[in-house]
Structure formats: structure tokens, C-alpha cells
Amino acid sequence: MNRRDFLKNTARVIGGITLPLTAFKIINPRELLASTGDTEKVRWVFLVDTYKCVGCGMCVRACKLENEIPYDAKVTRTWVERYVITKDGKTHADSPMGARDGFTTSKIDLGIDGYEEIKNQDIDKGFFVPKLCNQCANPPCVQVCPVGATFQVPDGVVLVDRTWCIGCGYCIMACPYGVRFFHPVYHTAEKCTFCYHRITKGMKTACVDACPFGARQIGNLKDPNDPVTKVIMTERVGILKEEYGTKPQVYYLGLDREVK
Amino acid sequence: MMVHGEIWTAKELFVYPNEYIYWSIQIVMYPFMTGLVAGAFVLSSLYHVFGIKQLKEMARFALVFSFALLFVAPLPIVLHLQHPFRGINVFMTPHFTSAIAAFGIVFFSYGAIVASELWFLYRKHFVEVALPLKEKQDKSVGEWLKFILFCTLTLGVYDISEEALRRDHKAIKVLAAIGIPVACFLHGYAGFIFGSVKANALWMTPLMPVIFIMSAIVSGIALCILTYTVTMEIRKFLAKRRMSPTQRFRSPEELKGVEVNVIRMTAKYLLFFMVFAISLELLDLIFRGYTAVKSWDVLRSVIYGRDFTDIFILQYAIGNLLPLILLLVPGLTIRRTLIATIFVLFGVFMMRWNVVIGGQAFSLTFAGYMHYHMPIIPTDWETFKEGLFGALSVFVLPFILFWVIAKIFPVFDLEESH
């Protein structure tokens, strides 16, 4: 065998081995098969009691500090919305700075249209609705990621890989709840992780711990004795935007039809 | 600290805190440029596959132009990425449940088809350039480079016998035939990127890919007519000035005869696809109004209110109706066609604008609006690439590329049998 032939054959062997290996990595049937059986013992869910929420915004502040989201950037992993329904049937809603500083005025923030004063005697109902990632059972944001930079952990939490995200923004567009945004420092898609570093250590999320009123709770849906599971199973709870078929896993007590 | 999108987004009424216009001008440019690629290719295939002889001159031109556009098509999406250098991940770990991941495969196969077709079309030319250079003694550096380039381009095939050329011809026909569905797929999937976003009330419709394909073909044909006419005018001008005895340039009168014929024929196809595209868009609009689902209230306020000028004046009236009239009035002249094609291109651009920007003009809450203020004067890299000048660069680049590529693939006055 001369040197030319040797090199040729070597190239063939290397190519022959690497090609099928790399090609097969795209879909591995055994891994696929393993994914069908539901052996997971944990499914994180969230419960929000809108009657208890007073709109103090401590949860938003805690979330930003805990998860290193620049404090003054106008994006946030969790936020609180205010809804005021007046006697004329109109709904007024806002969430200034995501309620990072709470609601310390009765005026409604209209964005570029300024502020709207609402008299107390005109109000039929008013309430606060905390929002965060719904960790959907069918997360559309994960479905549309072109590179596999966002994914769902078997316990239900959807995470983003900051080293792999290309920053196309497709996931932000695909989320009907508007929970995703670009991190101002890492420039990758960012979202609520249910404080994955805390819940996997047996702690509660930062927002749950920061809420003085118990309006936010986190629990394990697969544990029938979990207080959150008990509430979800035995009381009338609502979810957001179920028409999108995303199967959101943040449950609400006292949800109103006006909640967007 | 500014977040991405904050600079050009103004929020009105109730908008979620994280909502901004994340998909800006480059995402308008992306389907616009991809549409031009697909359209130019379909135009060239009309000749190669269906044998529409009158399009012969245009077909070769359109194919080369499509190739030039092809390189620019991914550029807007790369400029839009927050991490442009990670764009390669789309090829490395494609997630095919995402429409964008299909980009890698579709773009690659389409590029392969266009390049192969060009190779068959220009193979004879490559050999004819390479062989005399091979014979030539003491080549200059420039000639050496040219020799190496053209030798590589022949891919080691120097057989230009009648039999070989006949096979080339057959291969072109097959490739052009495969190319049509792939070109439609290339653009259909761009429409799918938008049409499949269920969170966006304006985008979500199964008609979106079809609408995108039709308007793509319209814009591609229009751009080909435009560029073809402009190049012909330049050639006429040169022919007048030189009147060279070698007759490398044809006489101005001869050129004019060729030009009018080609353009009249192409304009007919332009009209056909335009009517189809407009019908689909209107169908979509009527259907939304008739079914009037939950999102219709906010959509109506955007379509008939805030974006009325963009949609009905700029897109439908100036971009569709006006060129239709210009093209339909009998006695079509080159100048009139030229003006019409500019309006058509503008109309298709506005259609992309109204889809991409219009789709983000209202909030996910259906109770608020977002206004887009495109950055004009760039203050940093981000406002450049996602601003007016970034978009203009993307639009100008294919013409420069075409000029370069046309040096290797001569578009006009090529002696060949196809």
C-alpha cells in the first residue's frame, strides 16, 4: 500500500465512522422511547390567589434581585397587573415597571397617553394579578426554538441555555403570555425559571418567600398531599388564555374574565 | 439600562411589561429578500421547464440574479440575531419543530440546485475560458488566478461535445423542475414562520405561506424586469457611445427590439401572479372580519385605524392598484412597465412591513398598542443594523454581488445552445 492509498483509506474510514455517528445523534429512538413513560415524581405548579394580592410588588423586586435581572431595565421575569373595572363597564389595566415598586398612585398608567385618574366612587371592582411563566405542558416557546436552546426539564420547568441561544426572538413571539424577553446583559432569551436553583434545593421561589400575604404558592402536582395540589384539585381554579392550547401550569383563584 | 427593542418601541394603553417590537426592520427585509430569490428563480424556470421561449433572455438573467440574491437572503436574519456568530447553531443542532430550523436544510438544498443549474448553463463557458489559458505560456498573475478559478469551476469536466451539452440541457430542465417546489418551499416556510405563531392574532392563518409565495413571485418578477431594463438601458447607452466595429455590443435598435418583447411577456406573468396574490390577501381580510373572533376588535382598530395608511393607501392603492392599472392600459411601454415594477416592489415591501410590524402593533393583551419608530440615524451598532441603513445595505448588496457574479457568469451575449 503506498502512501496515497493509505491516506485515502484513512480518510474513508474516518468519514465512514463520523458520518453515521453524527447523523444518528439527531434522533435516537432509545432516548425517544424512554421519554414516553411518565416516571417523574415532580411536576412544579404555581398557585396565585388574586384575592390576597395587594399589589405591593415585593415579589417583583425579590425576583429581579434573586435572578440578577438588571434592576432598572424595563423587563422582568414576573410582574403584577392592576385591573380596575369602573361602573361604565370599562376595564382599566396597567403594570408600571412591572410593579417593581408596587402601586403607589391611584392613576392608571396609559403609556404614551399619560395617566388616567379614576375616582374611587366609580369603581365596581379592582384587584391585582401577579403573572409569571406558566411552565406550560405544551410550551410553544420550546417548540419554535430553532437550535434547542430552550427546553423543558421533566419536572415541567422551561429553561434557556445562555450559551446556545442565538437571540432570534422566535420564542418571545411564540409565548402568548409575554413572559419572555432579551436579557440586557447576556442578550439571550430570558424567562422565569420558578427559581430552579431554589426549588431543587427544597426552598420556595424568591417571589413566594417575599410575598407577605401568601398570594403566591408553589407546589408539586404529583404529590397529593401538597397543599397547592389540594387547592387545585378541590377548589375552582382558573388558568390564563387556555384557548391557545398551551396547558399553562399557573393556577389562579379569583380570576376575572377581564384578566388579559 | 436599555433593553432590546426599547429604543424603537412606544407603548400605548395596557401592554405587558416585557413586550417590545422585537422583530423589526430586518425581519421585514428577510421575507422581502427571500421572496425576491424565490420569485427570480420561478421566473427563470418558466422558460426552462415550460419552454416559454419568449422568456429565454430573461431566464438566464433571472437565474444569475437569483444566485446573487441567495447569498444576501440570510443576511437580514443574521443581522437581526442578538448573537450573530451563533447563527451556525441552526445548522449544528437543528430543532425541526421550529420553522426557522428548516432554514438550514431548505436554504442549502435550494442553493445547491441554483448553483448546479448555473454550472450546467455555464459549463461550456468555463471550459472555453479555461482551455486557452491552459495553453498560454508565461501567464500573468491575474491570468493565473483566472485560470485557477475557471479550472475549479469546471469541476474537472472538459467535455463539451454535442452529446455532453445535450445532457447538460436535460439536467437543467430536471433541476429547474425540482427547483420550483423547493423555491416555493423556501418562501412558503418563511410564511410558515409567521403563520404558525399562534400567539399572534394577525399572523396566525394557514393562508400565510401561500400569500407569501404569491407575493414572492410577484416581487421576484418585478425586480427582474426592473434590473433587466436598467441593464439594457445601460447597454444601449454604451452601444450608442461605442458603436464598436467588433460588434461585441449589439446595435441600440436591435437591443430595443429584444427588450420590449421580453418585458411585455414578463409583465404578463407579473400581472397573473399579482391578481392571485391580491385575491388571497383580500380573502384573508374578509374572512377575519366575517368570523370576527376574539382578536378581531383589536385587529380591526389596527387595520382600519392605526395602520390604515400603511395598508390601504401604501400597500393596496399605490403598491397594487396603481401598477395594475399601469400594466393593463393598452400600449405598454418600457417606461410605464418600469414605473409599475417599482410600485409593485414597494407594494410587496409594504405587505411585509404590514405583516411583521403590523403584527406587533397591538399587544398580547388585546388592550394596548405598540408603535414602531425605525431608527434612522445610527447611534450604535444596534441602531445601525436594525435601522434604515442596515436595511438599505441589505437591499443594495445583491446588486453589487450581481455585478461581481456577472463577471464569472456573463449574462448577456453568450453564445450557447440552451
Add this chain to the structure above:
Amino acid sequence: MKSHVYRPLWVTLGLIAIILIARFFYVPKDFGIGERGYMYGWHRKGDVEFWKNFKVKYRGSAYCKDCHSENYAKLMQSPHAIIPCEDCHSPAIDHPENPPKLQIQKGRELCLRCHYPLPYPTSGRANIPSIDPDKHNPGIECVSCHNPHNPLEGLK
């Protein structure tokens, strides 16, 4: 298959081979399909560890109570007992090592988060005692009169 017609095909296949080989070296070895399948579980496995190892900053009131037992005990007797220490005192992180001193929030804005009058029916907010900040001693910090650890103990 010796026909020249197949030349472009070989070139294309060569390019595909190059991409696949590049992929072999470029893609992290732990990238693959997770338990949630290809649609929802296509990811780099190491990233789960990244998020698990994220730094905890809010340690909870239990972390404070041993050293600051006096204030803690006082707070527990008051209506403010429901408020976690770190809401006003900022996250402890690794206090007292890092940071040695916490940034305490003392401004009127802090108290107004709950005590600004928003008597919304159907919301818990309506039940919280409130003041009108424009009329109630404007410009003076709340803590100069009220003790946040026991607001009922009477004015200072």
C-alpha cells in the same frame, strides 16, 4: 455513474459531509434528546446544572432570627410579622461575610407599597390601613415616627 452530470451532486454531498464532521466537533457532547422528547427536550444537558447552581440570595427570615433574635421576636408580635425580613432589609446573600451591611430600604415609597389608599373592592388591599401621602406629613420618613418592627407600639 461516471457521467459528468453527477459532478454537482458529489460537490453537494461533500459539503454535507463537511457540515456533519464540523457538527461532530462543534456540538457539545451532552447535547441530545432529553426525557421530554425531541419537541420539548432537545438541549444541552449541562445547562440544567447551570440553573441548579445559580446563586441563592434571599435566605428567608429563619436565616436572620438567631443573630437578630431581639428584632425578630419583636416583629413576630406585631401585625408586620407576615413581612419577611429581606423585603425591607434586602437579600442577605452571605451576610455577614458578603455583604457585611445590608441596604435597608427606609423611604416613604417602601411603606406606600401597601399603605397607599387603594380601596379596591374584591382585593385584599382594601383592608390595609392607609394614609394619603400628600397630606400625611409629606417629606418625612415614616420610620422617624413609626417603628416598622412594631407599628402598634405607638409613635416615637
